[in-house]
Amino acid sequence: MQYVIIGSSAAGISAVEAIRTKDKDSKITVISDEKKPLYSRCLISYLLAGTIDEKKIWYRKDSFFKDNKVDALLGVRVREINAKNKEVILNNKEKVKFDKLLIATGASPKLEDIPGIDKKGVFPLRTIDHTIEVQAMLDRVKSVAVFGGGLIGLRAAYALKIRGKDVSVFVKSESILSQIADKGAAGIMQRRLEEKGIKIFIGVAAKEITGDKSVKGAVLDNGSKYACELVIIGKGVSPNIEIAKDAGIKTNWGILTNDYLETNVKDIFAAGDASETNDIALGESSVNAIWPAACEQGRIAGLNMAGEKEKYQGSLAMNSIEFFGLPVISVGITRPKSSAYEELVKKDTAMNIYKKVVLKDGVIVGVVFVNSIENIGVIGALIRNKADITGIKEIILDDYFDYGKAIPLIKKSKTGFKEQEFKETVMTL
Amino acid sequence: MKKIYCNIKKCLGCGSCEIACAVEHSRSKKLDSAISENPLPIKRRKAEFIEEGISVSTGCQHCDNAACVAACMSGAMYKEAKTGLTQHSRDKCVGCWMCIMSCPFGAITREKLEKQVVKCDLCPDRNKPACVEACPTKALSLGTFKEFKQLCNM
Known part of the structure; x- marks a missing residue:
């Protein structure tokens, strides 16, 4: 048996662990476009804030791949899945054969299509590399504009405030945290953030990022200007489904699977932020791009790849955040x-x-x-x-x-x- | 796997288990000094009266497919291969509360100032967990599910 897993974050790693509980010896190949995976994506804003030790971000041991007898191809992208020949083709043209394949390609930050978005100093905050780059320029940064009042935006804003920056958050929706909390809860969180000096502007978005090569400011859609040296875009993520789609795998917002997390193509499974599953609270198909769902889906996909018949019960939106000692947790439908x-x-x-x-x-x-x-x-x-x-x-x-x-x-x-x-x-x- | 079971038929909801648990997890491990410790020691069980004829003491169930482990984004919550227990590493915990969000039993508590969580660890320094030893009606027991069923004649 040859297992191939595309992606090495929560879903991919959980799948490796699950496969190894059932199959100690077969070959597992993990392919990741990140050179140094095994870090916890959710913790990068903690790292940016400096509230955790750098070593805490590595949520599995350095020796994880070796310990689990995994052939890890790192810093490599998959160009194509050839479902018929049961092989994946890498961007270096190498081919990797599989008997069972897991697509755990994750999600990419949505970037806004506005002038200046490609300037130096504009970041989503999705990978550890983004964090390292932002950290490296912090000495030169006095003011930060964060676009997006969701989890990613606010976590970045919080981290940068703790690092002593002047932080303004611009939110197009009618309140912060509009995806995960109702107005009542969001109002309390907004008050706490504002009390601690983070400025929040509701109903405002970026129209243009200004500067030469590097960011010098932003023009807002209400016409006003904001001077800053760093821009964080926190506009959510979209599932990485292109290679699945090209291979003839059914997709909607995310990759579609059956109850056993197998796609419409036999022996190809999907899990994590790239996949769309039945949402228990909504009673309909949805993408819940969250860590716990990715781990659970990775585990179940891994077991089923190894020959088990474990049914996935469906996903549920859930999030936990804390700002300045004030925690908020939500599960399911809040608005x-x-x-x-x-x-x-x-x-x-x-x-x-x-x-x-x-x-x-x-x-x-x-x-x-x-x-x-x-x-x-x-x-x-x-x-x-x-x-x-x-x-x-x-x-x-x-x-x-x-x-x-x-x-x-x-x-x-x-x-x-x-x-x-x-x-x-x-x-x- | 051995864990703590509660026989609802015998439980009075008296709270002896809670006190024993908090004392065992205090710095001094003595009741008279534990009550004046700052911060106060945190219990990892909850004993209560539910309705006529029903009282219960609950805590971590060391679940097979532990939701807290799947949710833990720092790798702090893990299944111990040898014992099957759900364990927590303070070195790795960042206080994100994802485990609290996920635990169906509400068995995980915040240690707010430390930004850590605490839960039942089956009292690693003792032969028998403090709560089991303190239970006056022997409602609490440590053992496998099979042993618990035998104990309850079920």
Whole structure:
């Protein structure tokens, strides 16, 4: 058996680990366009901030490939997948044969199509190389413009503020964090960021990046100008699906797969930020480009490549961030778009505490908690298992709500909570 | 794999397990001094009354496919190959709270100032976990699931 994995971040690495639990000896080849993978992409903003030691970013040992008997082709891009001949063709024209292939090509930052975007000093913040480049120029930077008020933009803004820069964030949407939090939660986070000196401008986007070779400023779409030496573009990511598409693999926003994460082409699997899966809360296909989903999909794809028959239960949007000691976590749908949803909200403004759950037909489909985050995972489990929450609806936002309180309904559930651990905890009830 | 089980039929929700856990994970490991430590030691179990006839003590289930391990972006949360336990490395933890976001049992707690998390580690310095030893009704036990079922006559 010859396994080939394209991509060596969360999904690719998890797949290697999963394959090796079932198959100790077959050849695994990992192909990555990054020269030094095995770092945690989510931690690069921590590295930029200087709040973690550089060694913490390496989330697997240097010897990972050797320990797992992986042939790692690094700093190499895949040019083409030839599904018929079962081989991938690299940009150096070398060919690698496979019996089972995993496409874990990840996602690329969306860059804006505006004049000046190619100037020196304009960065997305996606790779460790971006981070190193930004760090190298920080001495010369006084002011930073961040375009985008999502996770990537705000994490960059936070990191650069901690590094002592004058940071302004320009957000086109109606609030920051519009993809992952509702207005209530976003408002509290915005206040905290502003209290700590980050300037936030809502409803504004970049029209042009100005300067000679290097950035000297930005022209905004409201006509005003902003002088800065560094521009961070945090406009989200889009799945890297081109090589899959060219190989005749079905794609939509991302690469499409069946419940076993196999694409429409036999023996070719997909996982991670490049793939589109069934979203449990939405009840429809969606790209959830997040670390936990990539790891889970990588694990399941790896097992199935090694001959198992493990079903993927679907993905769920979830994110956790903390700025200046104030954490926010969200799972599932936090900004319902129709009146079919019910919202329960509890807040304690003085304590910066905000809790909201979103229900549809008596089932929780989303949750967002600010500053009181313990036990949010229990609500995540209720979402995943589509639990009927009759009987605990009144207490679900209380501080003392926890797993114990859900035990009676877990015992009663006929359709969800199939994992052994749930059964064990309710067996004696 | 050996882990801690709670027999709901025997649990009173008295909280002895919580206190024993916090003391075991304190600096002094003695109740009288642990209560005045700053920061206070953190318990990794929760004992409570749910409704008439139901009390329970819960903590980390050391899940087979641990969601906290999949979610951990720094490699701090990991499965120990030899024992099957879910373990946490303080050296690697960055305090991103992804494990808290993912744990279906709410068994992970923040250590806010340290930017770390804590969870049940089955008391590595003891033969028997402190909570199991402290349980006055023997609702808590350490063992395999098979042993737990035998103990409960199920």
